[in-house]
């Protein structure tokens with residue numbers, strides 16, 4: 001009884017702490033929520049959809065997935081993913097809310113969809129890559145043949161590109177698709193063990209079909225990697241098709257274990273000619289190859305997914321920082337002043353330094369991802385009309401923002417875990433799962449270092465063009481060499497001046513890297529070796545350029561937002577924090593280029609401390625404004641009511657090991673050991 005009384009006093013204290021935080025809010029939260037959702041109507045719509053799905057008991061887990069076997073975990077997530085589609089297909093209200101057909105993808109990729117299928121959605125690749133591949137790479141007839149069946153779930157696909165031997169280097173893929181004009185078929189073959197497809201999500205047991213990337217051979221010539229639709233399993237029995245292809249699952253991974261990532265080998269497997277996705281390049285019946293306008297069009301599906309990943313990074317970081325911030329308002333530890341009550345850990349400046357820049361980062365990713373999404377739509381729109389001029393710019397932007405958002409989010413989630421001390425290591429905090437999911441995005445869809453080097457390639461090329469007097473695309477126009485000017489004066493450290501300082505720092509880095517590259521070439525190195533010898537510096541150029549891009553989009557996003565002065569005030573403080581945080585963390589780039597002076601740096605470091613203090617009262621209100629339902633957060637530490645300790649104990653009690661006082665394993669192993677010498 002005494003324990004219960006004590007426990008409820010603790011609960012009351014926790015709830016009081018978080019309630020007091022909410023009273024400090026300096027802005028109308030619904031406005032921030034609407035900025036992130038894209039309008040108040042969108043917020044209402046999202047909440048309605050969440051209500052419709054979260055009230056459905058089919059989406060409840062009988063036990064924590066961590067306690068299930070590998071197979072049961074997979075089955076549990078597949079059950080929920082299929083139920084999501086079934087519910088969508090049969091409910092007109094839901095279709096009206098999210099949009100028909102494509103709405104199901106929006107749903108699956110939303111915070112709700114990702115949270116409902118906790119450790120990875122076995123159907124993710126179907127929606128995020130298989131369908132977009134057919135849309136982007138298939139002719140109108142091919143879309144007609146496959147899309148309808150794929151949207152309803154009659155066929156389930158994946159995207160099988162990576163092989164055991166090659167993920168990054170697409171031109172090195174070994175799977176071959178050789179055209180046989182006699183039968184008008186392609187023959188798919190894996191000539192070596194390293195040609196085995198390895199990693200595709202859903203390939204293990206879920207997918208009935210795949211878009212397979214293979215080297216296209218016709219009339220004795222190789223034309224590089226092309227996408228082919230391949231049926232893998234029988235339409236009625238789901239059994240593997242006999243003999244010529246063999247698929248399976250690749251085994252446990254760091255996370256995303258219910259995505260059933262798989263392997264696939266072909267032994268002279270035949271498919272009809274019309275299963276080559278022929279929107280950009282064709283093979284005619286006699287084997288004649290028709291070239292695409294640009295041979296990188298076959299990589300188009302990846303461009304789409306790289307943009308989608310930025311939104312996923314945003315949502316994962318949102319969840320993690322909500323958990324860590326709420327917990328920091330409830331957790332009390334140590335003494336700030338000897339003899340005084342233990343403060344909330346959020347009072348420590350170092351804790352604020354961990355969390356507040358991450359709250360700002362959520363907005364930074366949000367505004368820049370929206371901008372890249374707009375660019376994606378503009379560029380793909382003009383590509384439909386045959387204009388490919390902006391494809392290189394889109395490729396560089398999508399690579400850069402995918403790399404920046406995934407590394408910021410994964411690093412940020414880990415910071416959030418550390419900010420929760422030991423309890424952040426508990427599965428019930430949900431931070432381990434959010435981390436293992438988020439860090440995967442650093443590797444998949446183009447390993448980040450490799451993507452940074454793609455951005456650098458674009459920057460150096462643009463810089464060289466600018467040196468020749470050519471006009472550059474808007475996103476890199478600042479690389480045009482400018483006459484030297486003095487650094488921003490300490491009195492002009494406005495937000496715009498800081499963005500300008502970023503531009504100057506990147507220009508300087510790019511000019512230095514270009515000069516070093518040239519020096520290598522002048523010394524007799526071939527270009528590729530000179531490039532490799534500068535690649536650390538080149539990757540750095542790409543990172544700072546992309547950070548500049550996010551700063552610029554954050555600032556313009558805040559300036560353009562239609563909100564009250566109070567909301568603009570808090571968003572501007574966050575944007576300022578984002579700028580100051582990244583500048584003070586990378587002082588060398590700004591000092592070396594003369595973009596800022598040591599005095600400026602001192603002033604900005606002082607301001608950083610002031611910004612943390614100014615934003616501290618709004619920390620909990622800001623994460624509340626992310627408006628994440630407790631079921632979507634799924635965390636004992638981050639729950640809305642702050643009743644952290646009760647929930648932790650309640651979750652611990654559910655451990656299967658706690659269902660018996662003495663586990664069977666004691667009798668089997670421990671007892672014989674403990675009694676051995678008696």
Ligand SMILES: CCCCCCCCCCCCCCCCCC(=O)SCCNC(=O)CCNC(=O)[C@H](O)C(C)(C)COP(=O)(O)OP(=O)(O)OC[C@H]1O[C@@H](n2cnc3c(N)ncnc32)[C@H](O)[C@@H]1OP(=O)(O)O
Pocket residue numbers: 105106108109110113121123124125127128159161162167168169170171201296297299300302303308309312391392395443444445446447450454457458461
């Ligand atoms: C649940 C429902 C879901 C809803 C949505 C929400 C959810 C979000 C995400 C959650 C689930 C995600 C599941 C996981 C998905 C992972 C799937 C994969 O990894 S799949 C596997 C992913 N795998 C990878 O990502 C592999 C990464 N590797 C590659 O992409 C390539 O090998 C490469 C780009 C690195 C080099 O390619 P290479 O052929 O050697 O080319 P060079 O270097 O020689 O450059 C030559 C020229 O080409 C240019 N250019 C290049 N690319 C493009 C482009 N796309 N375009 C235009 N141009 C491009 C380049 O700029 C250069 O131009 P220039 O300078 O000459 O003018």
Ligand SMILES: Cc1cc2nc3c(=O)[nH]c(=O)nc-3n(C[C@H](O)[C@H](O)[C@H](O)COP(=O)(O)OP(=O)(O)OC[C@H]3O[C@@H](n4cnc5c(N)ncnc54)[C@H](O)[C@@H]3O)c2cc1C
Pocket residue numbers: 125159160161162165166167168169198199200201256261440443444445446447449450453
């Ligand atoms: C969870 C998950 C899901 C996935 N899902 C899919 C899927 O659905 N379909 C699919 O086809 N694939 C999938 N993949 C595979 C993924 O796309 C590849 O793992 C990724 O592209 C990296 O390729 P890699 O594994 O060959 O790494 P590697 O290229 O071997 O990278 C190893 C190291 O070498 C470095 N490196 C490689 N090349 C260069 C270079 N040119 N310059 C400098 N450094 C370099 C990298 O930076 C890295 O440090 C998935 C992977 C994961 C982890």
